[in-house]
Amino acid sequence: MSVSLYYSAGRAVPLTAAETAAVEAVVAARESSFPFQDEEGLHLYDGGGEPDEVLDGSTRIPADPGRLLPVIAHVLDSVTELRRALPGARWRVHLDDLDVPWDEGDGYALPGMRGTGRAF
Template identity: 90%
Template structure:
């Protein structure tokens, strides 16, 4: 059975040129530091989402338990960087049916998986 992390941002105004460039920079930086090149990393869809949705995507989680935690941590850190690049957007991040909470200081993390808890 496959588990995926889904992320989306919405607002009435489309992305500005500067925001589009910032999203591209996040994708490039986070893609180059992804821990497993043979696993799916941060993946944004090409439009066609909900009305007022300016960004959406998903990442399929690895089946290998030894890779799961590093991938979740990396992708949530990437989504945190995207959220900070798009101020004023309404975000929804969830691992299948489990909403991932936002923390202003630490960003996105699953409960009990903050850097100090997980060793990452």
């Protein structure tokens, strides 16, 4: 059984050139710091999503218990950076059917992960 983390941002106005560049910079930086080259990290789709959707993607979560939390933490930190780069967008982040809450100070984290420093 596969579990995935899904993320999407929507708004009526498309991304500006500056926002597109900011998204690309976040993706490049997060890809280079991803801890496991043989696992799926932040994965953005190539358009074609829902109306008014400006960004969407998903990450398949590894079954290996030793990799599960580091991958989730890294991807949620990545999505936190993306959200902060796209002000005014409506975000939805969820782990299959579980919505991942947003906190203005900490960003995205699963319940129980907040305040842990998320260094696994």
